[in-house]
Amino acid sequence: MxxxxxxxxxxxxxxxxxxxxxxxxxxxxxxxxxxxxxxxxxxxxxxxxxxxxxxxxxxxxxxxxxxxxxxxxxxxxxxxxxxxxxxxxxxxxxxxxxxxxxxxxxxxxxxxxxxxxxxxxxxxxxxxxxxxxxxxxxxxxxxxPYTHLDPVRLRRVLVAWDGSRESLRATTDALPVLKAAENVTLVHWRTDAQDSSALPHLTRVRDWLARHGVPAELRHDVTTLSVGDALLNAASDHGADLVVMGAYGHARWAERLFGGVSRTLLTSMTVPVLMSH
CATH class of the missing domain: 3.40.50.620 (HUPs)
Incomplete structure (x- = not known):
């Protein structure tokens, strides 16, 4: 592809x-x-x-x-x-x-x-x-981003994973970029340090990426922030050139009511973002 x-x-x-x-x-x-x-x-x-x-x-x-x-x-x-x-x-x-x-x-x-x-x-x-x-x-x-005036570099990519259909769709759609990247990090956030229920799913996705020629680092991080803010911080900490994420895993009205990762990234992105719904 x-x-x-x-x-x-x-x-x-x-x-x-x-x-x-x-x-x-x-x-x-x-x-x-x-x-x-x-x-x-x-x-x-x-x-x-x-x-x-x-x-x-x-x-x-x-x-x-x-x-x-x-x-x-x-x-x-x-x-x-x-x-x-x-x-x-x-x-x-x-x-x-x-x-x-x-x-x-x-x-x-x-x-x-x-x-x-x-x-x-x-x-x-x-x-x-x-x-x-x-x-x-x-x-x-x-x-x-409207402030981004330089060429887009796609060497370091951060894939935000939440287990949703939209997340899988975005990761699949991004495969051409992921295959060419020098560094790919697959990251999931949890609020409970003792909760490791998502880890087997993350491991399967990492293995799936590897079969497509994408060696990805896996991160299963704990955060006290909203996931949107945690994602923005991670993009900065990793020096990411690109963020890959699903768009609106919940209904848009629900995201507006409770606050959502998609809205946070749309209004506060600091690096290019590849989104799929």
Whole structure:
């Protein structure tokens, strides 16, 4: 299994240029086709249409937003061409962001997205759209922190394991990265130091990874923190280049009510995160 086709979300945020360069570098490294997708942002479309309705210019504002999406797509094509990539294309889409990305990702092995920037307008809408995408997308999603401007290194990978279907899905989806990594750590957290019930399951997963050519270090750690905070600390302590984890192992409303690892990582990630639902 290899990533042969990548899809990258294009938008008008300051992090778009770095995300584009990351997608180009990964496509070159993996010999993959890369598609840039520029959807019309639903929040902006709604805002501009509401304002335009007062003046009777809905069609004009919609066309302006689509024109900006087309400009982003064309800029992506020019950057891919300048980088000498052999296989690439770009699409400007009228569909809302989450719907557009989920549909277009069906033709890709991996979707690249940016973490929403809380300093920008429509942050809450962008975060909600990303959560919806993670729940509906049939492909793994590689999330890039909005502060991450450097190339993505994938040498040291931290796999967060909680025994869920989503956790197994993410680990399986990440196999191409795990096989190429220099160091892989499989980690599970428990609050009771005497509780070793998860250890046999962790050992089976480690053995499964080994059969796929991935020698992984196993960690069965005790924490008094929330798992989300423990995961962020572990990523820093291990010098991780990437975190692999399942997205929303519980219903999204339950995660919002009780606090959840997925939400913690979406809002506070410090390194790229590969998520699957």
């Amino acid at each position: 290899n990533y042969r086709s990548l899809l990258v979300h294009l938008d008008a945020t300051p992090a778009n240029a770095a995300r584009t360069q990351i997608a180009i570098a990964l496509a070159r490294s993996w010999g993959a086709h890369v598609t840039g997708l520029a959807p019309v942002t639903a929040a902006e479309l709604q805002q501009f249409q509401s304002a335009a309705a007062l003046d009777g210019h809905i069609a004009g504002t919609t066309a302006a937003l689509l024109g900006r999406a087309e400009d982003l797509a064309q800029e992506f094509v020019l950057r891919c061409d300048a980088a000498g990539l052999p296989s690439f294309d770009a699409v400007a889409d009228r569909a809302p962001t989450a719907d557009s990305l989920a549909q277009q990702a069906q033709g890709a092995d991996l979707l690249l997205m940016g973490q929403p920037d809380p300093s920008l307008p429509h942050y809450k809408q962008a975060l909600s759209a990303l959560e919806g995408l993670l729940l509906s997308c049939a492909r793994p999603v590689l999330l890039i």
